[in-house]
Amino acid sequence: MRIAQVTYSTKPRGGVVHALALSEALARRGHDVTVWTLGRGGDQAFFRRVDAAVSIRVVPFEARDDESVGDRIQRSIETMRAAFARAREDEPYDVVHAQDCISANAVGPCVRTIHHLDEFTTPQLVRCHDEAVRRPLARLCVSTAVAADVEAGWGLTPTVIPNGVDSARFAAASGPAGAAARERWHGRLGRYVLALGGIEPRKGSLDLVEAYARLRRGRPDVRLVFGGGETLFDYREYRAAVDARVAELGLDPVLLGVVDDDELPSLVAAAGALAFVSTKEGFGLAAMEALAAGVPVVARDLPVLREVFGGTVAYATDVPSIEEALVAALDGSGPPAGTGRALAASHDWDDVARLHERFYAAVGEEGDHGQAVDLAHRHGSR
Incomplete structure (x- = not known):
């Protein structure tokens, strides 16, 4: 099959990681x-090397500092739409697979993976989000919980194909071959709790800051480290609130920004714990990668994370319980690492690709969406 995978960014966000690994x-x-993809800010390539067997098309997208979020979303859709329509005439695809609402609105008839659902107030985002659920030919979700939310909100029944995980890469970072890289992080950061995805409302960053302030009273040697954080959205007010609270509490968290992909596994493997206290998630890829590295995870107690992780992580619901779970993780009294490693290893990208391949074929053969979903489930979608 000739397949187009379409994503909105070159940066290491969850849907982008998914698109590259699946491709x-x-x-x-x-x-x-x-x-x-859209090449924001002059980007001409993705955040990591991509297998040469996969072709890459980066559509230039210039930055405009005076642009609102809504206008940026609309311009993103229009820019990708124009470039993809021109190329599609010369390069017809058997499957077009959009990984986000911008892509789904830009490329016309497509398969869409709905990684998670958000609640927006910006009119352009509300419309983008809704139409990207309703309009695709067929829908996929990476967890049953998100699929249930789609069914409840739109009356549509997506097929569930969970994420894959490059577990071997993170497991290697935690072994003897990764010792020197881990030691470099320890030399720079000491003992630390890691949070990935930057500082934003969905990541529960303010709750984590509050929990860390409590933890630090008894463990002043432990640092809080934030990695990642590229986004289309404007979280300046939230970031200002976090910064103000950090100053009030006298904290000094480490803000790494986007971490080089080659350095990420060792950063994760060297952490004392991964704090994964998001208020919304679709699967939890960063937490699964931490489990692959043998790092204990503290997760927000959400139905989707219970579904994906079962008993392999510690759950928390509020600031006191986040602190308590982090203390237990740092002390080595959380869930055993072996069960988490085994879970991560069970999510193989080649298995995920096989399930997508069958789903694509079913959608193409049947045309009728409902029938295509049934066929995909019979072919072994988990």
């Missing part, structure tokens, strides 16, 4: 895969 796995299965 590489599909290429290993013999498919002709092209990944389309």
Whole structure:
């Protein structure tokens, strides 16, 4: 099959990571895969090296400092739409797979993966979000919980194909071969709790700051480290609130920004714990990668995370319980690492690609969406 995977950014966000890993796995299965993306801020390539078997099309997207979030979303859709429509005339695809609402609104008839659902107030975002659920030919979700939310909100029944995980890469970072890289992080940061995804409302960053302030009273040697954080949205007010609270509490968290992809596994493997206290998630890829590295995870007690992680992580519901779970994780009294490693290893990208391949074929053969979903489930969608 000739497959177009479409994503909105070159940066390491969850849907982008998913698009690249899935594309590489599909290429290993013999498919002709092209990944389309917007090159924001002059980007001409993705945040990591991509297998040469996968073609890359980066559509230039210039930065405009005076642009509102809504206008930026609309311009993103229009820019990708124009470039993709021109190319599609010359390069017809058997499957077009959009990984986010911008892509789904830009490319026309497509398969859409709904990674998670958000609640927006910006009119352009509300419309983008809704139409990207309703309009696709067929829908996928990476967890049953998100699929249930789609069904409750739109009366549509997505097929569930969970994420894959590059577990071997993170497991290697925690072994003897990764010792020197871990030691470099320890030399720079000491003992630390890690949070990935930057500082934003959905990541529960303010709750984590409050929990860390409590933890630090008894463990002043432990640092709080934030990694990642590129986003289209404007979280300046939230970031200002977090910064103000950090100053009030006399804290000094480490803000790494976007971490080089080659350095990420060792950063994760060197952490004393991963704080994964998001208020909304679709799967929890960063937490699964931490489990692959043998790092204890403290997660927000959400139905989706209970579904994905079961008993392999510690759950918390509020600031006191986040602190308590982090203390237990740092003391080594959380869930055993072996069960988490085994769970991460069970999510293989080649298996995920096989399930997508069958789903694509079912959608193409049947045309009728409901029938395509049933066929995909019978072919082994988990």
